[in-house]
Amino acid sequence: MSAPPEEASRREKESRQNQTKPRQTAESSWFKIPAPLARLFKKFPLLTYPPNELPARSPKSRDVASLYVFISDQDALRGLPSFNPSCLKWQAFLRLAGVEFRVVSSNNHASPTGALPFLIPPAKLNDPKSQTPIPFNKLEQWGLDNGTSKLPNVPSRKLEAYEALLDHRIRAAWLYTLYLSPLNSGVLSHLYVAPNSASQIVRTTILYQLRHAAETEITKSSGKPAVNSTTIYDSAREAFEALAVVLGSDPWFFESPTPSLFDATLFSYTHLILDESLGWEDRRLNEIVQEFPSLVQHRDRVLQRCWPSLA
Known part of the structure; x- marks a missing residue:
């Protein structure tokens, strides 16, 4: 896990300027990585892997959509809010739009796009593509198309x-x-x-x-x-x-x-x-x-x- 989990969902905005060179800061230098770990990272740098397949525990068919978010397993079963702003944003939006869905505990590594949230629509008979994952940057339109409530267009x-x-x-x-x-x-x-x-x-x-x-x-x-x-x-x-x-x-x-x-x-x-x-x-x-x-x-x-x- 090489970035704050919600950082991945920032891809819905325009790309920012090229990253500046790393700097040490006055208030945050107290959390320097220990020297042994620093040497380990130099020998074995972090790698970015391609998007993963869907989680193995993903059921093959559903009557309702499944939204994969950062949340504990217990809170997911109760449908409670995610503790991650990028996930909670879409969780709240889909509820406001009147979309019926369940939440599933997940992480960025389990997402086909490498970022949470993503949604798997309910299965449709004789339509193998009906459960193609919906990435976060397409959730707004999907929610508007599939919800029961009409939301304003600002x-x-x-x-x-x-x-x-x-x-x-x-x-x-x-x-x-x-x-x-x-x-x-x-x-x-x-x-x-x-x-x-x-x-x-x-x-x-x-x-x-x-x-x-x-x-x-x-x-x-x-x-x-x-x-x-x-x-x-x-x-x-x-x-x-x-x-x-x-x-x-x-x-x-x-x-x-x-x-x-x-x-x-x-x-x-x-x-x-x-x-x-x-x-x-x-x-x-x-x-x-x-x-x-x-x-x-x-x-x-x-x-x-x-x-x-x-x-």
Whole structure:
């Protein structure tokens, strides 16, 4: 696992600028990889393998679609929200669109495209292609075509600026909070490290890879040579404030009568940031979101629509 799991789903956006040379940062140098592991990586560099076949446990036929996401097996059986924003975004969107589906615990390595989420449609009689996997970048159209609810089509010119707030400032704050904040190491380990291996050396390696990839993405996105938590959280506060202003007193963004994909995208961050069950120790991002009651209420409305038993 050489990158934060949700990083793979960033392919739905335009390619970013060429990656800058690796830098050491002031606040994140404390998680340097141990020297023995560094020497091991030099001898045996990480490889990127081609997309995998579908998981062997994938059933051959289904009455409903299956959405493969980051989630524990227990939570998948209960249909609960994924702990990964990129997966939760599409999980919420499909529910808002009125698509009947089940969730399956998975990881990037099990995805045919190398990224989660992906969806396998329900089987159709005498149609072997009916269960061709749907990658995340085609889920919006598939959901609109197969859902029972009509969702609004928000003009792209309205979306671009506000999507940038989510994709850069808020995402950077999420990456720092989960991957780089020392106080939240336990949350990171519980979600992404411990489930992969009982070996301490493997866990140490995974932890290093996740943190290094998060640090790289933050510096690349910000264009600054060092990760500075104060700057990251200040930028996130400005982004949330701008979103609160555009939402105003309306229930949904852009004066839409019903929630759209944008509402699902914001929810994928605010819900996880406000989710007390995750056990956040560094609560700075949680406290920032709490400063904007309209965004908290927006999260609650989406939760009520998608998971009423949790609201």
